[in-house]
Amino acid sequence: MSLGYENPPPRMGFFTDTTVCIGCKACEVACKEWNAIPDDGFELTGMSYDNTVGLGADTWRHVAFIEQRKPLARQDPGLHHDTDVLAMAEQGGEDGDFRWLMASDVCKHCTHAACLDVCPTGSLFRTEFGTVVVQEDICNGCGYCIPACPYGVIDQRKDDGRAWKCTLCYDRLGQGMEPACAKACPTDSIQFGPLDELRERARHRVGQLHEAGIGDARLYGDDPDDGVGGDGAFFLLLDEPEVYGLPPDPVVTTRDLPAMWRHVTKAAAMLAGGALAAFAGSVIGRRT
Numbered sequence: 001m002s003l004g005y006e007n008p009p010p011r012m013g014f015f016t017d018t019t020v021c022i023g024c025k026a027c028e029v030a031c032k033e034w035n036a037i038p039d040d041g042f043e044l045t046g047m048s049y050d051n052t053v054g055l056g057a058d059t060w061r062h063v064a065f066i067e068q069r070k071p072l073a074r075q076d077p078g079l080h081h082d083t084d085v086l087a088m089a090e091q092g093g094e095d096g097d098f099r100w101l102m103a104s105d106v107c108k109h110c111t112h113a114a115c116l117d118v119c120p121t122g123s124l125f126r127t128e129f130g131t132v133v134v135q136e137d138i139c140n141g142c143g144y145c146i147p148a149c150p151y152g153v154i155d156q157r158k159d160d161g162r163a164w165k166c167t168l169c170y171d172r173l174g175q176g177m178e179p180a181c182a183k184a185c186p187t188d189s190i191q192f193g194p195l196d197e198l199r200e201r202a203r204h205r206v207g208q209l210h211e212a213g214i215g216d217a218r219l220y221g222d223d224p225d226d227g228v229g230g231d232g233a234f235f236l237l238l239d240e241p242e243v244y245g246l247p248p249d250p251v252v253t254t255r256d257l258p259a260m261w262r263h264v265t266k267a268a269a270m271l272a273g274g275a276l277a278a279f280a281g282s283v284i285g286r287r288t
Helices: 026-037 114-118 180-184 196-211 257-287
Strands: 012-017 061-068 099-106 124-127 130-136 190-194 218-220 233-237
Touching: 012 099, 012 196, 026 061, 026 180, 099 233, 114 124, 180 190, 190 196, 196 218, 196 233
Parallel strands: 012 233
Antiparallel strands: 012 190, 061 099, 124 130, 218 233
16 A cells, blocks of 8 residues: 555554453543543443443444353463463353353554545545544544445544544554553453554464364454455454444445546536537527
């Protein structure tokens, strides 16, 4: 991906391994503290242990809690130490097996980002790290980026109308620091680093899970040939994307804009040609 920078650093991103997420919400708290994000309510929604529901202007990290009546199986967290303190044993019950699926969602920092395409002020820009950032002091609150996002990530803050979302802690990256959420994650569920290295690590992790008999393990957002050119923040899931509230086949919403403008231009040219021909015909008719 060409970024227009001279000697840019490697593209950086997130790999979120949901199999070791414990739902502690440390990432949500760290994100809010570092970025001074307002609170978004302290009442439970009734949707399990979730008080944020989804991503928004005041929620740049969202931990989903999904309860399922499925076998838990044995999961090797794959952490980088000798003692596996988080390995989870098979669990059964009188009413059948039960498991939690927990996942920390975030802006995907798409390779082909529709929000960038539609922003009229240049508030949204691609950084030298390949991430997508909103400059809130330039945002005019037009809201074009909101429906453009295929993931429904970016949102407007009600009190000022401007758009807000995860910056992948751009200020921290510039100082050689990792994003606050990854720094705070106690299980390495959120992993930060060069995107190519993360993809290789993720493929190895999926292989480990398959060998352990967890055949549902799959990657989401890692494919550079998908509808958004691959995500800068991708996930390892244990079920279909829809279970986690993710679109199954996201496509950059501005994909067809060039073809649409070509058709519009062609139609306008034909209308102009028809009007000119009609005018010329009327002039010739009057002269005869």
